[in-house]
Amino acid sequence: MGNREIFDQVSDMEKQIGELYEQLGDLKGKLSDLLEENHRLAVENHNLRHHLEDHTEAISEKTATKGSGSSKGNHPGEGYDNLARLYEEGFHICNLEFGSPRRNEDCIFCLDFFDKTK
Numbered sequence: 783m784g785n786r787e788i789f790d791q792v793s794d795m796e797k798q799i800g801e802l803y804e805q806l807g808d809l810k811g812k813l814s815d816l817l818e819e820n821h822r823l824a825v826e827n828h829n830l831r832h833h834l835e836d837h838t839e840a841i842s843e844k845t846a847t848k849g850s851g852s853s854k855g856n857h858p859g860e861g862y863d864n865l866a867r868l869y870e871e872g873f874h875i876c877n878l879e880f881g882s883p884r885r886n887e888d889c890i891f892c893l894d895f896f897d898k899t900k
């Protein structure tokens with residue numbers, strides 16, 4: 783192997799090392815992006831989990847208070863009360879004109895609803 787060939791090989795290696803070094807830099811940049819993203823997702827995941835737990839607690843609390851309610855038997859319940867109040871406030875609760883004002887007239891269809899539920 784002549785001196786010239788050795789010199790060429792060393793030059794090639796230098797070039798390759800330079801390219802590898804560049805690639806290494808790129809990868810390092812990507813890795814730091816990924817670590818940042820990973821951290822961001824971990825925080826987001828933590829927050830969402832927290833949020834979900836709060837919601838689940840709120841719901842189970844609601845269910846618990848509903849379950850331990852004093853009223854036994856088949857009381858028509860909240861939905862019925864809301865509709866009755868709506869009717870008293872002067873709105874239709876019947877299928878035909880639900881939500882529109884009654885104009886102080888009794889509506890037989892609305893009253894029919896009361897008859898059915900009583």
Ligand SMILES: [Zn+2]
Binds near residue numbers: 876889891892
């Ligand atoms: Zn009506």
